[in-house]
Amino acid sequence: MWITVKLFANFRENRFKEARRQYPPGTTVGDVATDLEIDPGLIGMIFIHGRAAELDRVLGEDDVLALFPLLGGG
Amino acid sequence: MPKVIRINMTDLSVRIDEAPAAWAGLGGRALTSTVVAAEVPPTCHPLGPNNKLVFAPGLLSGTAAANAGRMSAGAKSPLTGTIKESNAGGTCGRMLGRLDIKxxxxxxxxxxxxTWYNIRISNEGVVVEPETETVGLNNFAVLESVAKRYGEDKGVITIGSAGENLMMISNISTRDPEGKLRSFGRGGLGAVMGSKRVKFITIDQEGTRPVPLVDSAAFKAANMIFTKALKDHPVSGQGLPTYGTAVLVNILHEIGGLPTRNFTSGQCEHHDMISGEHMYDTIVARGGEPTHGCSIGCVIQCSxxxxxxxxxxxxSGFEYETIWAxxxxxxxxxxxxxxECDNVMDDLGVDSIETPVMFGVAMEAGLLKFGDGMEVLRMLREEIGKATPLGRILGGGTGHVGKTYGVTRVPVVKxxxxxxxxxxxxxxxxxxxxxxxxGADHTAGYAVxxxxxxxxxxxxxxxxxxxVELSRNLQIATAAIDSTGLCLFIAFPALDIAECLPAAVDMLNARFGGKLTMDDVVGLGKTVLKLEHxxxxxxxxGxxxxxxxxxxxxxxxxxxNVKWDMDQKELATFWNF
Known part of the structure; x- marks a missing residue:
């Protein structure tokens, strides 16, 4: 299945901003992080189609996954 | 003994009193709101003689506590008609702490x-004098003039032309450690200072000694724990110093909470071009500084x-809210x-949220086109800056422009x-x-x-x-933090790292010799909110x-595809504490 992965802040370093990537069915958010060599412990926010999700969430065809480190402002 | 300076602009008299004992545990917002609530008739005209403009450093101001460089300004707001507290970095809070001025x-x-006046405060006393040289000038020119006349090292509190012209979008500005500007934003406090005919105030800390501490060893120990928490937390230790607050652009876009085209969409197509990531790359490529503090002693450095x-x-001080707006x-x-708009707004002394949100409504009204940044710049300089009739309409703020042009989509509260x-x-x-x-203010309880x-x-x-419960807890905690002189961004580590806030309370106790507990600090937050209410x-x-x-x-x-659907009765339960 194909999913769109968006990366932000320092997760972009040596990776990408946005990419369409192919994964086998049953792939979780955590699997994608591992595949991209992002330490899951450094992930602060996970959004799928703009809604919060967890690391163990199983992805579906055409999901848009956004990964952010822990960030803030205001 | 801590002092309170009263300057009566009606007869130009100055009184320096010992601070009342009841104010001993109050600083920053707790003190400005206490004074306004006790001494300003709530029904007075905010630009009339009965309003008072109060400045108060925080309880930790002037000490070596990390991130304790914020100072509060308070009054009845001409924009909202409510009580107003606004705090800013810069150098004055620290100086007032050292001068023992409460x-x-x-x-x-x-x-x-x-006639306009300047006020000059030092260890020797207070001077109030007629001011001519800077009248009509904007903030950067005021800073230059003050530096030339009184020295580079003075703290400065000033208004630009917008404050002189009593505009509702005006701020009070203050000098930062590098001679640029920080703002007491929101609520039109610049107009209150203008209504008192005060163009600028200087603070001179010469001859002062370090702030005395009742237990300096305990203070140092607590400050180390506090500083470590600020540096260890990913938000205050890494994200903010690197990307500044503009890192929020992409986050809010992603979750559909980035108000776009005068609040008609939650996402913006060109979000990446205005993002913190893009800003960081641009700053680095052009030899700027991605990491910079608004006050001495700041270890977060989000500016x-x-x-x-x-x-x-x-x-500088190029914030998410400005960039978003x-x-x-x-x-x-x-x-x-x-x-460039940000720099012009700093110079005129206008609020970097009220002003661009107002422009969004003006764009919807057809006064200028969405996206026309050059016309915004022209209107800032030529209309608002010169207080033309159109400039005064725009200078009345978002609600005012909405009313003038019959717009119904007007994003304001109070x-x-x-x-x-x-x-x-x-x-x-x-x-x-x-x-x-x-009035609408994200910093009052940052539920984001x-x-x-x-x-x-x-x-x-x-x-x-x-x-409602989340917002209530945050608003109480914020009112307490705003009273200490600590930057609100300490809340990020404080919400996640158990030792952080107790260390701040330990610093208060080591400074004053009290036995405050966390419950006392929460109690202070509640008291402040209630007296403001x-x-x-x-x-x-109501x-x-x-x-x-x-x-x-x-x-x-x-x-x-969501609307606002909070039950008004549920909202009213906010005040049940």
Whole structure:
């Protein structure tokens, strides 16, 4: 299945901003992080189609996954 | 003994009193709001002789505590009609702490409307003198003139032309450690200072000694724990120093909470061009500074120096809310233009939320086109800056422009512009906008942290459940933090790292020799909110105004297709504490 992965802040370093990537069915958010060599412990926010999700969430065809480190402002 | 300076602008008299014992545990917002609530008739005209402008450093100001460089200004707001507290960095809070000045209270009003004054405060006393040289000048020129006349090392509190012209969008500005500007934002406090005919105040700390500490060893130990928490937390230790607050652009876009084109969408197509990531790359490429503090002793350093394409200073303190408002709400897709707007706003002394949100409404009214940054710059300089009739309409703020041009989509609460987080898709911040004593203000109870950023737990931003309680707890904590002189961004580590806030309380005890507990600090926050609320009720700002504008209930916002649907009765439970 194909999913769109968006990366932000320092997760972009040596990776990408946005990419369409192919994964086998049953792939979780955590699997994608591992595949991209992002330490899951450094992930602060996970959004799928703009809604919060967890690391163990199983992805579906055409999901848009956004990964952010822990960030803030205001 | 701590001093209170009262300057009566009616007869130009100055009184220096010992601070009342009852004020011993008060600083910053707790003190400005206590003075305003006790001494300003709630029904007075905010620009008349009965309003008072109060400045107060925080309880930790002047000490070596990390991030204790904030100082509060308070008055009745001409924009909202409510009580107002606003705090800023810069150098004055620290200096007032060292001078042992607990508050500066500016009262009354000169009868003559053709004379301006400057006020100069030092260890020797207070001088009030007629001012001519800087009248009509904007803030950068005022700083230059003050440096030339009184020295480079003075703290400065000033108003630009907008404050002189009593505009509702005006701020009070203050000098930062590098001679640039920081702002006491929101609520039109510049107009209050202008109504007192005070052009600038200087603070001279010469001859002062370090602030005495009752237990300096305990203070040092607590400050180390506190500083470590600030540096260890990913938000205050890494994210903010690197990307500044503009890192929020992409986050809010992603979750559909980035108000765009005058609050008609929650996402903005060109979000990446105005993002913190893009800003960081631009700053580094042009030899600016991505990491920079607004005050001495700041270890977070969320500010930055943003240069133009020739490597020349364009602006600093370039905040998410400013970038959002021009970039997404007004659709200006050029960060350089937005930076120039920011610099002009600093110079005129106008609020960098109220002003661009007002432009979003003006664009909807057809006064200028969405995305037309050049016309915004022209209007800032030529209309607002010169106080033309159109400039005065724009200078009246978002609500004023909406009324003048018959716009119904006017994002204000209590007539103050709603900032950068759409309350339909971040419902916790909607509760804060509706209920805070300040008029729409995200900093009053930053529910975005827990709704979106996963700091301090998680509460679903799209559900109404738990939002009133979340906002209440945050508003109480914020009122307490705003009283210490500590920067609000210490809340990020404080919400996640157990030792952080107790270390701040330990510093208070080591400074004053008290036995404050965390419960006492929470109690202070509650007391502050309640006295502010009572002032508002007496001013005629009742529960019927604790609500969001109707359009949020009528118009669903993309991409989640959500409206504001919080029950008004549930909102009213906010004050049950």
């Amino acid at each position: 508050a500066i209270i500016i009262e009354g009003q000169p009868a003559a409307t053709d 930055q120096v943003y240069n133009d394409k020739d490597g020349k200073y364009l602006t 021009y970039g997404a709400d007004c659709l200006i897709n050029n960060l350089d233009l937005i930076a 007539n103050q512009a709603i900032p950068a987080y759409d309350p339909r898709s971040v419902k916790g911040i909607g509760v804060t906008y509706a209920t805070t004593t300040q 942290a827990t709704n979106v950023l996963n700091v301090g737990g998680k509460v679903d931003p799209l559900s109404n459940e738990g939002q 009572e002032f508002n009720l007496a001013a005629g700002i 529960p019927e105004q604790d609500r969001l504008p109707e359009f949020f209930e009528l118009e669903a916002i993309a991409p989640h």
